Amino acid sequence: MIIRETVNVEKQAIEAKKAAKTLSLLSTEKKNEALLIVAETLEAEYQTILAANEADLEKGREQGYEAAYIDRLALTKERIFDFAEGLRQVAKLEDPIGDIQSSWTLENGLHVEKVTVPLGVIGMIYEARPNVTADATGLALKSGNAIVLKGGSSALFSNKAIVAVIHRALEKTAIPKEAVQFIASTDREATQALFTMKEHIDVLIPRGGASLINAVVNNATVPVLETGVGNCHIYIDKEADIEKALKVLVNAKTDRPAVCNAAETVIVHKAWFDINRDALIKTFADNGITAHGDEYAVRHIPNAQVANEEDWANEYLSLDIAVKVVESVDEAIQHIDQxxxxxxxxxxxxxxATARQFMNLVDASAIYHNASTRFTDGGALGFGAEIGISTQKLHARGPMGLPALTTIKFLMTGDGQIR
Structure with missing residues (x-):
C-alpha cells in the first residue's frame, strides 16, 4: 500500500536548514532541557504511540512479515520508556559543540582555533525500528543538528505518532519543532528526493538492510555516513574456556537474534570442537539454534544442515547459525576477511597473544576478546544512544554518538593582518 500524503520534501529540508541555524546558537542547557521535556512527553503519551504501533503490526501480520521483522517493529510500554531514558542519557553527555580542539598563534599574530561545530542538517533513512526515530532525533538535537527523517513504510503510523509527540514537546522548548522533519509518505520518489539535495542536506545516514544501504550509497549525491549489516562472528579458539565460550555464544546469538550485532557465524577451532562438541550440541538444542555447518561440523552435529556460500555471508536475523571448523586462528581470520x-x-x-593477533588483524569496527558482540551499541558503550553503526572508515566508525555528528571549523582572529 503506497501512502501519498501531500509532502514537499524540499520545503521540509529548507525548513530544517533554517531551524538548524537557530539550533546551532542554543546553549547546552537549553538543548538538555528540551531533551528532558521530549522524554517526559513520550512517556506521558505512550498509549498514543502504542495504538499507532498496533496499526503497523496488524498491517505487517496481514502482509506476512517474518517474526524477526515483527520483533524489530513492535513497541511496548517498556521499549518506549527505554528510548525516553536514552534521551535522558544523551542529555547527561558532554556537549561536543564549541569545543576548541586546538589553537595556536602565527608569527604575524593571527590567532587560529580549530572548533567542533554541528554538521547542519542530517537526512536519516531507516527501516522497521521506530525507536530509531527517537534515538536519532535526540542525538541530532543535542549535537546542534536538524534532522529529516524518512522511516520505512512498515513503521509509518508508529513514526508519525512519535514525531507528533516530539513536536508537541518541542513547542514548550527553545528548539523550533521544524528542526525535526518527518517525510510521511511511502512513495519511493520522496526517499529519492533526499538523495540529491546537497544544497539543503549535509549528510545522509541509511540504517537498515543491505538493499537500503546500497541504494543510498549508489545513488546519493549527498555525502553518506554508511552503516552496515552485521554478519558477526564468534571465534572459539583452541584455548577457549568452555564456560565463557558457551555463555558468550548464547548471548550473542539468542539475546535478540534480529539485531545487527547478533552473531551469525561461530568459527570453532577443531581441537576445541573435538573435546567440547557434546556441550556445544547441547547448547544449540537447549536454545533452539539451527546449525548450518561445513562438512566436518555436519558430520558431528545432529540435524545440522550443509552450509553453502549464502550461509557464510548470511545475516540470518534468526536462531540459525553457520558453523565453521578451522585448524588455526589464521584460518579463522581468513574466513572473516572473506x-x-x-x-x-x-x-x-x-x-x-592469540587474542592480540586476532584483534590486530581482523578488519572490523568493533572487536571483542572474551565478550559478546551484543555490546556494539551506543547505549551499551555509554553514548546514551546511537544514530547507527558505521562500518566505513572515513569520518566515523563503529557506534555513532554525538562526536560522529559534528565537524570542524577554523576560526581566525586578527588585527588587520593581510597576506
Missing amino acids: YGTKHSEAIITENK
Whole structure:
C-alpha cells in the first residue's frame, strides 16, 4: 500500500536548514532541557504511540512479515520508556559543540582555533525500528543538528505518532519543532528526493538492510555516513574456556537474534570442537539454534544442515547459525576477511597473544576478546544512544554518538593582518 500524503520534501529540508541555524546558537542547557521535556512527553503519551504501533503490526501480520521483522517493529510500554531514558542519557553527555580542539598563534599574530561545530542538517533513512526515530532525533538535537527523517513504510503510523509527540514537546522548548522533519509518505520518489539535495542536506545516514544501504550509497549525491549489516562472528579458539565460550555464544546469538550485532557465524577451532562438541550440541538444542555447518561440523552435529556460500555471508536475523571448523586462528581470520561485514567480531581464548593477533588483524569496527558482540551499541558503550553503526572508515566508525555528528571549523582572529 503506497501512502501519498501531500509532502514537499524540499520545503521540509529548507525548513530544517533554517531551524538548524537557530539550533546551532542554543546553549547546552537549553538543548538538555528540551531533551528532558521530549522524554517526559513520550512517556506521558505512550498509549498514543502504542495504538499507532498496533496499526503497523496488524498491517505487517496481514502482509506476512517474518517474526524477526515483527520483533524489530513492535513497541511496548517498556521499549518506549527505554528510548525516553536514552534521551535522558544523551542529555547527561558532554556537549561536543564549541569545543576548541586546538589553537595556536602565527608569527604575524593571527590567532587560529580549530572548533567542533554541528554538521547542519542530517537526512536519516531507516527501516522497521521506530525507536530509531527517537534515538536519532535526540542525538541530532543535542549535537546542534536538524534532522529529516524518512522511516520505512512498515513503521509509518508508529513514526508519525512519535514525531507528533516530539513536536508537541518541542513547542514548550527553545528548539523550533521544524528542526525535526518527518517525510510521511511511502512513495519511493520522496526517499529519492533526499538523495540529491546537497544544497539543503549535509549528510545522509541509511540504517537498515543491505538493499537500503546500497541504494543510498549508489545513488546519493549527498555525502553518506554508511552503516552496515552485521554478519558477526564468534571465534572459539583452541584455548577457549568452555564456560565463557558457551555463555558468550548464547548471548550473542539468542539475546535478540534480529539485531545487527547478533552473531551469525561461530568459527570453532577443531581441537576445541573435538573435546567440547557434546556441550556445544547441547547448547544449540537447549536454545533452539539451527546449525548450518561445513562438512566436518555436519558430520558431528545432529540435524545440522550443509552450509553453502549464502550461509557464510548470511545475516540470518534468526536462531540459525553457520558453523565453521578451522585448524588455526589464521584460518579463522581468513574466513572473516572473506565473509565479514566489518561490523563486530569476537574471539574467545585464554591466550592473550592469540587474542592480540586476532584483534590486530581482523578488519572490523568493533572487536571483542572474551565478550559478546551484543555490546556494539551506543547505549551499551555509554553514548546514551546511537544514530547507527558505521562500518566505513572515513569520518566515523563503529557506534555513532554525538562526536560522529559534528565537524570542524577554523576560526581566525586578527588585527588587520593581510597576506
